[in-house]
Amino acid sequence: MITLFIVVLGIIMIMAALMAIYQKNLLSAIVASGVISLLASVIYILLAAPDVAMTEAAIGSGLTTIVFLYTLNKINKIKAKK
Amino acid sequence: MVKQLFIIITLVFLVIMLLPLMTEVKPFEDLSLVSQKYVNAGPDELGSQNLVTAVVVTYRGLDTLGEVAVLFIATAGIGFFLRKKAVEEKDMKSKASVLVRTGTALLLPLILLLGVYIFLHGHLTPGGGFQGGVVIASGILLLMLAQSDIKINISLLYWIESLSGAFYVIIGILGLALAGGFLDNRFLPLGDFGRLFSAGAIPIIYSLIGLKVGAELVGILNNMQRSQ
Numbered sequence: 001m002i003t004l005f006i007v008v009l010g011i012i013m014i015m016a017a018l019m020a021i022y023q024k025n026l027l028s029a030i031v032a033s034g035v036i037s038l039l040a041s042v043i044y045i046l047l048a049a050p051d052v053a054m055t056e057a058a059i060g061s062g063l064t065t066i067v068f069l070y071t072l073n074k075i076n077k078i079k080a081k082k
Numbered sequence: 083m084v085k086q087l088f089i090i091i092t093l094v095f096l097v098i099m100l101l102p103l104m105t106e107v108k109p110f111e112d113l114s115l116v117s118q119k120y121v122n123a124g125p126d127e128l129g130s131q132n133l134v135t136a137v138v139v140t141y142r143g144l145d146t147l148g149e150v151a152v153l154f155i156a157t158a159g160i161g162f163f164l165r166k167k168a169v170e171e172k173d174m175k176s177k178a179s180v181l182v183r184t185g186t187a188l189l190l191p192l193i194l195l196l197g198v199y200i201f202l203h204g205h206l207t208p209g210g211g212f213q214g215g216v217v218i219a220s221g222i223l224l225l226m227l228a229q230s231d232i233k234i235n236i237s238l239l240y241w242i243e244s245l246s247g248a249f250y251v252i253i254g255i256l257g258l259a260l261a262g263g264f265l266d267n268r269f270l271p272l273g274d275f276g277r278l279f280s281a282g283a284i285p286i287i288y289s290l291i292g293l294k295v296g297a298e299l300v301g302i303l304n305n306m307q308r309s310q
Contacts, residue, residue, distance in 0.1 A: 063219065
């Protein structure tokens with residue numbers, strides 16, 4: 001049962017990764033890369049590694065996404081000025 | 083055409099090299115010798131309920147010191163590159179919506195409390211300095227989003243960061259002088275197994291790491307927000 005769940009999560013992760021690469025809209029690509037980290041942290045919990053899961057959820061899907069969003073915001077502002 | 087051919091040849095070679103990994107490797111049934119030593123002797127030797135923390139802070143404490151140093155260098159680099167063009171922006175004054183501001187006022191104390199809880203209880207429950215520090219930084223980030231004209235006291239951040247880093251190394255040297263080795267936690271009494279004040283110096287070390295990581299990440303976010 002857990003194996004099936006992990007396989008499903010893995011498939012969704014691969015799809016999100018492809019979306020992060022091929023998506024033309026950068027905002028969606030950033031959100032997709034955040035989804036990868038979130039699902040990875042769920043898998044870590046299923047594999048009984050809560051310490052790693054906390055790190056992954058906080059840094060991978062929280063802080064990294066925010067830093068990317070800040071950068072995207074700056075780039076858009078600079079583009080709008082020109 | 084030639085380029086694509088190269089790519090295909092490389093991929094085929096990779097498949098040939100990695101195929102045995104899929105078919106022949108069996109999952110480990112037993113722990114390795116080092117892991118057995120940690121699992122059997124860890125709780126008695128170090129008095130830490132969360133064995134992961136015991137390994138990260140004490141047995142592999144030098145690696146953790148390296149990680150903290152890497153994070154410090156990354157922060158310094160980001161500060162160096164982004165501060166060059168730092169300009170006080172006028173259009174940062176745009177106000178956040180009522181939802182964000184009210185939600186921040188409600189959630190910020192809880193988030194900070196959760197962060198402190200995570201690194202204070204690192205030796206009892208999952209989590210520790212890095213996770214707690216990131217949670218604190220995300221709370222401050224919420225504050226920055228809600229009130230974009232807020233001024234973070236940067237010199238206070240630098241003081242927290244450098245003092246906690248220095249005390250981390252001092253505690254490591256105390257372990258070397260008074261107990262078994264560098265970053266040994268047993269120069270303080272181990273206490274009762276599973277209580278808050280137990281496991282020697284592990285809670286102190288993890289609190290210092292939590293403060294340091296939190297201060298560094300807030301510094302990064304502050305640089306990102308203010309740079310042009």
